[in-house]
Amino acid sequence: MRRQLSFSCEGAALAASLDEAAGSTGLLIVSGGNEVRSGAHRGMAMLAARIAEAGHPVFRFDRRGIGDSEGTNGGFESSGPDIAAALSAFRAAAPHMTRIVAFGNCDAASALLLHQPLALGGLIVANPWTYDADAEETAEPALPPASAIRARYLSRLKDPKSLLRLIKGEVDFRKLFRGLSALKAPIAPAAPDSLAARIDGAIAALGTPTTIVLATGDRTAQAFVESCPAALDRVPVERLASASHSFAGNDGEWLAARILAILNQPSLRA
Incomplete structure (x- = not known):
């Protein structure tokens, strides 16, 4: 059963949804971007229903200034109080829980990482957003990460149709040389104050069991891999061969299965 409720965060009333279930391990879903708690294409609402049907309560909410919530939208980097207040509200609404795992995609994943420590039994962070504010204003850089360009060209070199187009002169050589030049450019280390x-x-300092989830064809995930390669050796990583940033369609079933596997781990059960 799904019910609507509200809770307070620094004087603002925030809207939330609780998918009720009897399990002792719950899932807190943090929305990314400026999305409301239902998520892109209602993906988070459908995910909540799947997880609750499997026996785990699920709590979603609109942060301040988003959707049905009051207050000013300060972006994901100022959402620490919202997440902390949502955790308290979740515990109050489902007092039988003994553990809470938090899930976030894109900048919600980044928010969960940046605002540690939180009183959580686990973290699941998908396609963490690593572009700084200037890149965020223009969506994404003009070129995808070098790893994405490399994978794309390797795929095309194995495709007879692409080779035939090259022989026939049907390939835009300006784009080709631009992409190849990006492969030669050394990867500059991230500035110390960069996102x-x-x-x-934050990943290096984590004290909470964490799993990183990546849609390997997604540019945001590719940028994370390129910007934070050491992070992939610190925590478990689940990879899906998909370009769907929001795990749309059948990818949603895959994501739900991975989340349930984590929620059902003996260390996270009462």
């Missing part, structure tokens, strides 16, 4: 560096540092 990527701060996220990498």
